[in-house]
Amino acid sequence: MVSVKDIPGTGGLTRDQLLDIYQKMVLARAVGERERMLNRLGKTPFAVTGEGQEAAQVGVAFALRPGHDWVVPYYRDIGVALTLGQTARDLLLGHLSRAEDISSGGRNMPSHFSDPKLRIVSTSACVGTQIPHAVGIALAAKLRNLDEVAATFFGDGATSTGDCHEAMNLAGVRKLPVIFVCEHNGYAISVPWEQQSAVASLAKRAEGYGFPGVSVDGNDVVAVYQAAKQAVDRARNGEGPTFIEARTYRLVPHTSDDDDTRYRSREEVEEWKKKDPLTRFAAWLEEHDVADRVALDGISEAVAQEVDEASDYAERAPVADLESALRHVYVDEEV
C-alpha cells in the first residue's frame, strides 16, 4: 500500500493519516474506559468521559494545526486533547489530580483539559462559558492579522445558554475565524433534546447569526473531518465562522455519579452501540483496504499497553504539596 496517496472520498487523507485517526480514536476510548475503571476501583472520586463521541472529537481536531490553532474544549473531549498532542499520561495525571498534571496540577476536575503549548485553553465546569473565549481568541487573531483558527467544543445542552448565543452572534458580526462544534449527543445529563429545543437541527441556528451551519453524522469520522476541514479553510481564508453539529451519542452515563438507566432505555443504548464510531471506522478501513484486521488489532494492543503504562505512572506520581494550594491566585504572587 502507498502511504502518500490520498484515499478517495476522504477529503485528502492519506493511509497513514487515516490510521493515525483510528489510533487516536482507540486511544481516546481506552483512556475513557480506564478513567471510569479507576473510579470504580475507588482510586479517583469522579470520572467524566466521552466514549461514543470519538469520531466527532478526533475528526474535528485532526483538521486543526496543533499548537497553532486554538482549542477551547469541554469535559468530554479526551479525543480532542489526544489528537492535538496530549498523551494518555497527561490525561491520566489529570484524572488522578497529580502535581504533574499539566491542565491544572489537580485543581480543576478531571477532563478539564488545558495545555498552553498546545493552545488548549483551560475551561470551567460552567456549561457554555467557554464559547465566548474562543470568539475572543479569534477576535485577537483577526486584530493581529494571524492565520490562527479557534475551535470550541460543547454539548447540545450548552446551545441553550445565553453565552452560546451571545458568542455566536458576536462571531457572526465580526466574521471571526472560529468554529463552533456541537457534539450533539441528544441529552444534557437526563434532559432529552426535545426538551432543550423546538428545532430538530441545530445547524439551522447558524443562519440566524449570518454564517453556515452544517449537520454531520458525528459517528462517521471521515464525514466529520471533511466538514471540519471546510470550516477550518473558511476560517483561515477570512470567510468567518462555521457551526458544525456532529450528531452522536454518549455510550456511557454523564459522569461516574450518573445513572443513565433512569432516563435512557437499554434498547436505545444498544441501538447506538451498533453505530459505535470505532467499529464503524474499523470496518471502513478494512473495506477500503487501508488496513486489515491484524493491523487494526495491533493498534489496539499498542494502545492498551500505552494506557497501562500511563496509568501506572500516574498512580505512582505524587499529589502537589499542600501549601501549593495557596498559590497562583494572582500573577504577581508567583514565587
Add this chain to the structure above:
Amino acid sequence: MAEKTMVEAIRDAMSEEMKRDERVILMGEDVEGGGVFRASEGLLGEFGPERCLNTPLAEAAIIGAAIGASLNGILPIAEMQFADFSHPAFDQIVSEAARMHYRSNGTWNVPIVIRAPYGAGIHGGPYHSQSIEAFYAHVPGLRVVCVANAYDAKGLLKSAIRDPNPVMFLEHKKAYRLSREEIPDEDYTVPIGQAAVKREGDDITLVTYGLMTHHSLSAAETVEGEDGLSVEVIDLRTVAPWDKKTVLASVEKTGKALIVYEDNLTGGFGAEVAATIAQDGFDFLDGPVTRVASPDVPLAPFAGPLEEYLLPTPEKIAAAIRDLAAY
C-alpha cells in the same frame, strides 16, 4: 499640568496606554461613538475601529471575548456601560476571569480591565445607581478599584491596564464631572492596593472610598469648624487588595474608626474593614467601630428626595463623627 475632569483623565489614560502599547484595545457598547459618558471620546479617530470597537449589546460576550482575546496577546479594556448592567457577565468575571490563573495552576492569565461606571446620586434609579464592589472584592483572583477623582482615576487606570490580573475598575459616575484637578503632563501611575490619607487628624479615623471620600472630607471640615474635631480621612482607592496597614496605623493613632460607604450596610465592603479593625486593631480602640452606609434598600429610587434620603450625606457623616467622638 492641565486641569481635567475625572472622565477626561480616564479618556487620557486609555489614549496614552493605547499609544504606549499597541496590544491595548477598548471594546464595549457605544464606545466607538464615545460612550454614554463620553469616556472614549475621540479614541475611534485616534486608533481606528480595530482598537476601539463596538460590540453587540451582550455583557457576557463582551467579558467572555475580552478574556479570550487576552489569552491571545491582546490587552482588552472592556467597558460595561453601567455597573448595574454587568450582572449578566458575573459568571464570566467570577468563574472565568478570576479563576483562570488559579485553575490552570498558573499557566494561563487574564490581563483584562473591566471599566464600569457605578454609584448613585445622579437620579439613575435602581438600575443606574448600584455599587457592586463588594461582590467582586469577595472573589479571589480579581483586583477591584474604586475611583472618584481625576488624579487617582488616571494613575490607577494605567496601573490596571499594566496589571497582569483581571481588574474591576469602578468609576463613580457622579464624580465624572464633579470637579477639575491639576493632572501632571508626564506619565504616572498610582499603585493598586495603596490608600491615600486625604486629610490628617487625631481624633477619629474615617475610612472610605469612592464618592463618599468627597462627602467625608466635607463632613470632616464641618466638624472641625463647628466642633473642633480632628478627623483623619483615608480614601482606600482600591478595595481588593486593600491597604490594611495604613488603616490600622491610623486607628492606632486615633483610637476610633468610622467607616463610610455608599453601598447597602449589610455585607458592604466596609463590613470587611470593620472586622479587620475589630480583630487586628482591638487594642487601639476607644470606641465602637462604626459604619455609615445606605440602609438595606435597593439603591436608588429615581425621585431625588427619596434618593437623598437613603444615601449617606455630609450631614449624616458629620452626625456619626460627633456621636463617635462623644463616646
